[in-house]
Amino acid sequence: QKEVEQNSGPLSVPEGAIASLNCTYSDRGSQSFFWYRQYSGKSPELIMFIYSNGDKEDGRFTAQLNKASQYVSLLIRDSQPSDSATYLCAVIPSGNTPLVFGKGTRLSVIA
Amino acid sequence: GAGVSQTPSNKVTEKGKYVELRCDPISGHTALYWYRQSLGQGPEFLIYFQGTGAADDSGLPNDRFFAVRPEGSVSTLKIQRTERGDSAVYLCASRSPGQPTPLHFGNGTRLTVT
Numbered sequence: 001q002k003e004v005e006q007n008s009g010p011l012s013v014p015e016g017a018i019a020s021l022n023c024t025y026s027d028r029g030s031q032s033f034f035w036y037r038q039y040s041g042k043s044p045e046l047i048m049f050i051y052s053n054g055d056k057e058d059g060r061f062t063a064q065l066n067k068a069s070q071y072v073s074l075l076i077r078d079s080q081p082s083d084s085a086t087y088l089c090a091v092i093p094s095g096n097t098p099l100v101f102g103k104g105t106r107l108s109v110i111a
Numbered sequence: 112g113a114g115v116s117q118t119p120s121n122k123v124t125e126k127g128k129y130v131e132l133r134c135d136p137i138s139g140h141t142a143l144y145w146y147r148q149s150l151g152q153g154p155e156f157l158i159y160f161q162g163t164g165a166a167d168d169s170g171l172p173n174d175r176f177f178a179v180r181p182e183g184s185v186s187t188l189k190i191q192r193t194e195r196g197d198s199a200v201y202l203c204a205s206r207s208p209g210q211p212t213p214l215h216f217g218n219g220t221r222l223t224v225t
Contacts, residue, residue, distance in 0.1 A: 101153035
């Protein structure tokens, strides 16, 4: 079973703080990693993807990947109330199998 | 269209009935995926098409579920003899050719079986 684990939250952070969202995966051969944001009642929206170890930055978002630890994270700097949503971690496991999602972490940014 | 289009957006049906859910992917996207999402859960994979053929249908829960993509564009997910446990949001996503590229989701169909 190829699994993706996330803390369901809720994770509450004050406005302007850094929100740190974490994800672990079971398939060591996984190569591609994605973060999706999902507002209540809406479909998932791609925020970032990362393929190589290290950090990848896009605006206020930074994805971090550590394949040795099978760990991927998303940092949101200067968090805004509009960032309040569920954040889904998704992984393409080895064998070119379809994207596997975690259950998501609910983030609440308090004004 | 600009994005993945799913119809209907909402479907209420009685237990035992047959339903069809439609997905129109982004133009040029050869790969099409169906996922199902229950409340508080992440999307759960159902089936994946590459062109007209089902490349992986390992996520279909049982033989009441079937999907087609006859011309390699629009896909229809078909559920026979619906059960209350089938109630969920059914998400369709498409992806451009090449590996790996992200999935782009439609707005989903909320299916409620009463």
